[in-house]
Amino acid sequence: MTTTDSPPAPAAPVRRRRSSGDTERGFSRTFRWIATGSGALILATLAAVALFLIVRAWPAMTASSAELADAVPRYPDDTSFLAYVGPLVFGTLLAAVLALLMATPVAMGIALFISHYAPRRLAQVLGYLVDLLAAIPSVVYGLWGIAVLAPAVGPVWLWLNEYLGWFPLFAGGASPTARVLATVSVVLAVMILPIITAVSREVFLQTPKLHEEAALALGATRWEMVRTAVLPFGQSGVISAAMLGLGRALGETMAVLMILSPGFLYSFNILQAAQQQTIAAYIALDFPEASGLAVNALIATGLALFVITLAVNMAARAIVARRKEFSGAN
Amino acid sequence: MSADTSTMDSTERTRALLTTAEPRRRRVDRAMTVLIWGAFALAMVPLVSLLWTVLFNGAGRISLEFLSYSMRGIFGGDPSGGIYHAVTGTLIITGWAALVSVPIGILVAIYLVEYGRGALARSVTFFVDVMTGIPSIVAGLFAVSLFTIFFGPGARFGFMGAVALSVLMIPVVVRSCEEMLKLVPNELREASYALGVPKWLTIVRVVLRTSVAGLTTGVLLAVARVIGETAPLLVAVGVTDSINFDAFDGRMMTLPVFIYRQYAQGLATCREGQEGCVADIALQNAWGAALTLIAIVMILNIAGRLVNRWFAPKLR
Amino acid sequence: MAQRIDVTDVNIYYGDFRAVEGVSMTVDPKSVTAFIGPSGCGKSTFLRTLNRMHEVIPGAYVEGKVELEGVDLYGDDVDPVAVRRNIGMVFQRPNPFPTMSIKDNVLAGVKLNNRKISKSDADDLVESSLRGANLWNEVKDRLDRPGSGLSGGQQQRLCIARAIAVKPQVVLMDEPCSALDPISTLAIEDLIQELKKDYTIVIVTHNMQQAARVSDRTAFFNIAGTGKPGRLIEMNDTATIFSSPAEKATEDYVSGRFG
Ligand SMILES: Nc1ncnc2c1ncn2[C@@H]1O[C@H](COP(=O)(O)OP(=O)(O)OP(=O)(O)O)[C@@H](O)[C@H]1O
Ligand SMILES: [Mg+2]
Numbered sequence: 089m090t091t092t093d094s095p096p097a098p099a100a101p102v103r104r105r106r107s108s109g110d111t112e113r114g115f116s117r118t119f120r121w122i123a124t125g126s127g128a129l130i131l132a133t134l135a136a137v138a139l140f141l142i143v144r145a146w147p148a149m150t151a152s153s154a155e156l157a158d159a160v161p162r163y164p165d166d167t168s169f170l171a172y173v174g175p176l177v178f179g180t181l182l183a184a185v186l187a188l189l190m191a192t193p194v195a196m197g198i199a200l201f202i203s204h205y206a207p208r209r210l211a212q213v214l215g216y217l218v219d220l221l222a223a224i225p226s227v228v229y230g231l232w233g234i235a236v237l238a239p240a241v242g243p244v245w246l247w248l249n250e251y252l253g254w255f256p257l258f259a260g261g262a263s264p265t266a267r268v269l270a271t272v273s274v275v276l277a278v279m280i281l282p283i284i285t286a287v288s289r290e291v292f293l294q295t296p297k298l299h300e301e302a303a304l305a306l307g308a309t310r311w312e313m314v315r316t317a318v319l320p321f322g323q324s325g326v327i328s329a330a331m332l333g334l335g336r337a338l339g340e341t342m343a344v345l346m347i348l349s350p351g352f353l354y355s356f357n358i359l360q361a362a363q364q365q366t367i368a369a370y371i372a373l374d375f376p377e378a379s380g381l382a383v384n385a386l387i388a389t390g391l392a393l394f395v396i397t398l399a400v401n402m403a404a405r406a407i408v409a410r411r412k413e414f415s416g417a418n
Numbered sequence: 419m420s421a422d423t424s425t426m427d428s429t430e431r432t433r434a435l436l437t438t439a440e441p442r443r444r445r446v447d448r449a450m451t452v453l454i455w456g457a458f459a460l461a462m463v464p465l466v467s468l469l470w471t472v473l474f475n476g477a478g479r480i481s482l483e484f485l486s487y488s489m490r491g492i493f494g495g496d497p498s499g500g501i502y503h504a505v506t507g508t509l510i511i512t513g514w515a516a517l518v519s520v521p522i523g524i525l526v527a528i529y530l531v532e533y534g535r536g537a538l539a540r541s542v543t544f545f546v547d548v549m550t551g552i553p554s555i556v557a558g559l560f561a562v563s564l565f566t567i568f569f570g571p572g573a574r575f576g577f578m579g580a581v582a583l584s585v586l587m588i589p590v591v592v593r594s595c596e597e598m599l600k601l602v603p604n605e606l607r608e609a610s611y612a613l614g615v616p617k618w619l620t621i622v623r624v625v626l627r628t629s630v631a632g633l634t635t636g637v638l639l640a641v642a643r644v645i646g647e648t649a650p651l652l653v654a655v656g657v658t659d660s661i662n663f664d665a666f667d668g669r670m671m672t673l674p675v676f677i678y679r680q681y682a683q684g685l686a687t688c689r690e691g692q693e694g695c696v697a698d699i700a701l702q703n704a705w706g707a708a709l710t711l712i713a714i715v716m717i718l719n720i721a722g723r724l725v726n727r728w729f730a731p732k733l734r
Numbered sequence: 735m736a737q738r739i740d741v742t743d744v745n746i747y748y749g750d751f752r753a754v755e756g757v758s759m760t761v762d763p764k765s766v767t768a769f770i771g772p773s774g775c776g777k778s779t780f781l782r783t784l785n786r787m788h789e790v791i792p793g794a795y796v797e798g799k800v801e802l803e804g805v806d807l808y809g810d811d812v813d814p815v816a817v818r819r820n821i822g823m824v825f826q827r828p829n830p831f832p833t834m835s836i837k838d839n840v841l842a843g844v845k846l847n848n849r850k851i852s853k854s855d856a857d858d859l860v861e862s863s864l865r866g867a868n869l870w871n872e873v874k875d876r877l878d879r880p881g882s883g884l885s886g887g888q889q890q891r892l893c894i895a896r897a898i899a900v901k902p903q904v905v906l907m908d909e910p911c912s913a914l915d916p917i918s919t920l921a922i923e924d925l926i927q928e929l930k931k932d933y934t935i936v937i938v939t940h941n942m943q944q945a946a947r948v949s950d951r952t953a954f955f956n957i958a959g960t961g962k963p964g965r966l967i968e969m970n971d972t973a974t975i976f977s978s979p980a981e982k983a984t985e986d987y988v989s990g991r992f993g
Contacts (some may be wrong), residue, residue: 091477119618120658123533126525127542131594133585134545167676197457205454208792214458216723221465225646228673229710231681236473247529256684283422285461298829302893304790306843306900309447316842320833339553342674343650346681368555368649375559375653379571387794390559394552401551405544429804432737435820435903436805436812440847443815 125409136330145388151381159381161374164351172385173392175352179364180393183269183344184337186358187276191337192330194277195284202285203292204314215289222282230346233275234267240349241274242266245359260357267349275343280333288333288406291325292318326409331404335397341368367393469712476709485710487670489659495686495695501707502605503661504676507576508714509666510673512645513653515587516578520637522584523591524626529706530592531599549589557585565654573655576665579672582650587640594636598629607610631729638722642715648674673711680704735801737903737934738763739784744798745963746788753779755963757798758954761904766930768945768972768973769938771955776964777938778826778908780955784936785821785906786814802903819847822897826909828889830881830896837877839892840864843900859899867895868925877935889920894925904934912940923948942988946976954984 094248096252148156149169156172157163161171198218202211242264262268264292299317308316319326350373367389375386439558483502492499526546530539561582563575602625610620626633656669657679680703696702739761742956746754748859750799754776769777782788783796786807791834798828800807840860844851851859858970864870869891873884890910907926911919926948929935939945944953953969968981979985 114616116617116619119535119621121527124538126522126535127538129522129528130526130542130546130549133588134549136564137556137585140560140567141556141925144559144563158549159984181694194457197454198461198919201454201458203623203949205451206458207650217465218458218461219871220719221461223642223715225648225674225711225715227646227677228468228472228712230462230710230744231677231704232471234681236467236471237464237651237956242538256470278461281461296829298825299831300829301787301790301825302831302896303842305785305787305823306846307815308843308846309815311447311450312443312846314450316831316846324711332580335551339551339555341553341555342678345649347648347677371555371559372649373650376656383571387559387563389555390516394556397551397553397556401548402550405547408547428737432803432903433805436802436807436816438813438816440816443846629838 130157134282141387141391144382144384147386147392148381148388151384155381158384160385161382163385164352165330169385169388173367173389175354176365176367176370176389177392178354178397179269180338180366180368182356182364183273183276183366184334186269187271187280187337188334189331190273190277191280191284191333195281195329195333196288196326198281198285199288199292200314200318204310204318218282218285219228221278226340226342227346229275229279230343232345233271233333233347237275238266238271241271245270249359256356257358260355260360260363262359263349263361265349265361267347268361269348269364272344272348273358275347276337276340279340279343280336281354283336284329284333287327287329288322291322291329295321328407331400331407335401335404338397338400339368339393340366341372343358344369345372440518447652448459471704472708472712475702475705476707479706480489480709484706488661489718490661492659495688495692495697497694497696497699497702499703500709501569501673501703503659504707506661506663506672507655507670508645508672508674510663510710511576511579511651511670512583512641514577514642514665515583516641518580518584518635519587519591519640522712523588523637523640524595526588526592528600528621528625530596532617532625534565546592548588549585549685550593552581552585554586554647554650557582558653561650561654569726574654574669575667576662576670579651579655579670580665582654583644583647586647586650587644590640591636594614594639595629595633597637598632601632633728634729635722635726638718638725642718642722645718646674646711646715648678651675652678673707673714677704677707677711680707698713739904739934739936740799740801740923741784742799742801744783744796744800746776746781746783746796746950747794748791748875749793751961752963754783754955755965757966759966759969761934761936762951763934764930765950766926766935766937766948768949768952769936769955770940770942770945770952770987771964772957773940774960774964775955775957778956779964781908781936781938782823783905784904785823786817787823789814789987795882815973819843819900820902821906822900822902824890824893824897824905824907825909827913828886828893830884830892832880833880834881835878836873836881836884836892839881840899842896842918847900850903852877863895863899864892866898866929867891868921868928869895887914887921890914890918891924891925894929898929898933902933903924904936905929907935907937909938909940911944921946942976942990946972952976954979954981956983956987 153167157165175243202215206214245262245266245268246264248258252258287290295318299321300313303313303316344366348368348369349361351362352364352365355363371386371390378386421730443628483498487498487500488503489499526542530543534542561578564581565578606624606628610624615623638730651672652675655672657675658669658671662668662670680700685697686695686699688697741757741759743751744757745755757780769781771777784800788794788796796808806812831842834842837860840863841856844859847868861870864873869888872888878913881889884892911922914922923944926937927934937949949972950956951969952972952975954975955964956967957964968975968979968984976988979988
């Protein structure tokens with residue numbers, strides 16, 4: 089803004105570029121430094137999170153398996169640290185991916201509904217309603233999951249297990265109380281609907297009118313217009329929206345903690361109790377009572393979660409950033 | 419128009435062309451319309467069910483006593499006691515979190531909008547977005563790791579929770595405040611510079627003044643977002659049954675953690691015919707607290723949106 | 735097969751705003767009809783009512799009768815999707831689908847109607863449509879490249895190819911040359927002369943010379959003032975409109991003495 093770029097005139101004397109820093113005097117300069125410092129503080133905070141987690145996780149990562157087996161409850165004998173974290177990572181990914189598979193199609197439907205199907209006047213209000221889902225605290229989702237959802241889906245799980253039990257996910261017997269990963273995934277799917285919807289809605293709304301009209305003028309029905317013009321345009325946006333949702337689902341704690349009956353297996357049986365556990369729920373369950381090396385071990389699993397979500401989120405944000413400037417995604 | 423046969427023919431042919439109900443395409447279009455409306459309806463099912471369940475189960479427990487007593491000395495199926503300690507704890511911890519996050523968040527937003535150029539600004543933008551994705555439990559672990567290094571392994575107090583919440587809240591504040599500051603038209607800034615007002619004063623007097631309603635909205639929505647966080651407080655602040663107003667000393671109860679603890683407590687054992695023993699009192703407490711928490715969250719959300727609608731200057 | 739369009743007493747609205755009123759006209763088959771008039775007089779709006787594109791704008795609606803070969807386009811049993819298929823449209827700014835190749839762009843409309851078109855039929859159709867749009871020689875070696883990689887004039891001809899690939903009865907063009915350079919403009923004007931043999935063509939243009947060069951009949955629209963509805967002032971053979979129009983306003987406009 090304040091730099092004066094002049095066209096390079098031949099043989100002109102070298103122009104002194106005036107940066108805005110030069111023109112600021114007194115408190116303005118101080119203020120600039122305060123603001124810039126705050127910006128840098130963000131990077132420092134993120135670095136600090138990583139650093140402190142690593143420092144506190146280090147003792148557990150370097151301890152011998154015997155020491156760990158001594159200190160950490162539920163630590164399997166004679167296993168490396170990786171073998172201890174492995175099933176937790178597996179459970180976390182399984183729950184989150186299932187939630188994502190359920191949530192993404194619905195969220196795309198809702199986003200299309202708000203951007204292209206709902207009556208114009210209502211669209212904004214309906215959007216708020218979906219956002220309300222994001223405002224509900226996760227601990228309340230947990231209560232609801234146990235009190236309402238689990239009893240409701242229990243018979244469905246039994247049915248799936250009985251008739252579709254040959255399908256690996258539904259194998260192994262269904263728990264009648266439905267405190268199983270399938271139920272957890274449904275709750276997680278509901279919880280990540282709003283963010284996937286919000287981001288997809290923004291991209292769908294950005295579809296150029298020109299392309300929509302081109303499709304309609306060729307004799308496309310509304311759905312065909314969506315398929316030829318809107319979805320291809322929004323593809324990368326939807327992908328990153330889904331990844332943001334995945335990041336949320338990976339880190340969700342309370343709903344899992346309250347609903348899931350945990351186990352520590354590499355098991356795909358999502359209708360069976362005592363099979364899987366997620367990192368976040370594991371930490372929340374054991375941390376209040378942990379001491380000594382057990383704390384370090386829990387922090388180390390937390391570090392694993394941090395690394396996974398960081399990678400997912402950075403990938404998602406990088407995709408979003410590659411599509412032009414784009415706001416409203418949080 | 420002459421009604422000779424050839425005209426009739428071509429009219430009929432055209433009518434056939436224009437009315438061709440290509441049944442498959444129409445059916446697909448209808449089906450997709452139904453599916454898309456259905457997706458929205460499907461999302462409303464949990465929302466309605468959840469709000470209704472909380473209202474239905476929680477309303478009975480809400481009373482003046484429930485809101486004004488703590489759980490100190492309450493055991494088993496005793497139906498007295500309440501959530502006063504948890505409500506104050508939540509307000510104090512969230513208040514501290516806001517106190518930490520709001521100035522930082524607004525300053526970062528100012529940096530990004532007013533000063534941000536080049537690599538630092540780009541990476542700040544990027545990592546603010548990445549930060550919104552930090553799992554809340556990780557934020558709690560961070561606070562514990564940070565404070566136990568200075569205060570010993572057993573340290574648990576309110577401010578630790580506030581720090582954890584700040585990690586979650588700052589990026590939200592930055593994001594929404596950035597949007598609000600961007601709405602302030604450049605002409606206003608330039609008008610102020612033209613009067614010889616220095617930049618910092620322009621930012622404070624013109625930019626912030628103009629967008630104060632939007633900033634308030636952003637802050638309220640950010641508070642609403644973290645006030646229901648459970649996991650970081652569970653690990654960083656711990657639990658207690660008593661009232662504690664001091665964020666720097668001792669454990670503190672908060673509403674979300676209270677809900678979880680009451681839920682985890684399960685049924686109380688009442689002897690047959692025992693007076694004043696309600697077996698599922700803990701669950702009732704949980705629902706009552708959940709209703710209170712949702713009410714607070716909704717009030718913050720609605721207040722946030724109303725502030726912006728009523729007080730925002732018309733910029734465009 | 736080209737067909738005639740009869741318009742009787744059409745009023746066109748955007749919500750409460752009446753943008754065009756009282757238009758009646760006949761568009762002859764296998765001819766080029768040009769719409770001219772000052773900006774904002776409702777030419778585009780009127781053009782879009784001819785293939786029911788107007789109603790995709792929220793709140794927009796049409797009163798009156800638009801008949802294609804005696805069939806009212808706004809009749810109850812008429813499917814707007816079929817109308818748009820039979821009355822193609824080319825827009826002011828070229829708008830090939832950016833995510834599709836040149837070939838897929840040409841086939842976009844056909845694939846909607848007939849999913850199972852054989853590969854050889856598809857190739858034949860792509861070639862004939864692109865030849866029809868005078869574009870074949872320029873793009874035949876890069877049919878699988880994205881359509882957005884073409885020049886503006888080529889993109890516009892690609893859009894014309896896309897429109898004629900579904901074999902419509904009528905082609906509507908809204909200022910198809912306004913975003914193009916003179917050479918591309920000439921290419922499109924030549925193309926219009928070619929297309930006239932098979933299609934009924936309606937073109938909106940701000941360029942008097944263009945209207946005089948390409949059209950057989952010309953309709954002049956005008957507007958009394960901002961916020962007032964646009965009206966059809968006069969419609970006649972192009973030669974007559976440009977040499978001896980009946981209305982003073984038309985004469986002023988075509989001779990550049992307007993306003
Ligand atoms: N989407 C819309 N919503 C409301 N009013 C509109 C819309 N599009 C056009 N109008 C109004 O309808 C009137 C006619 O517009 P139209 O675009 O048809 O004019 P035009 O003759 O094509 O002008 P130009 O030569 O500049 O393209 C104008 O007053 C315009 O403001
Ligand atoms: Mg126009």
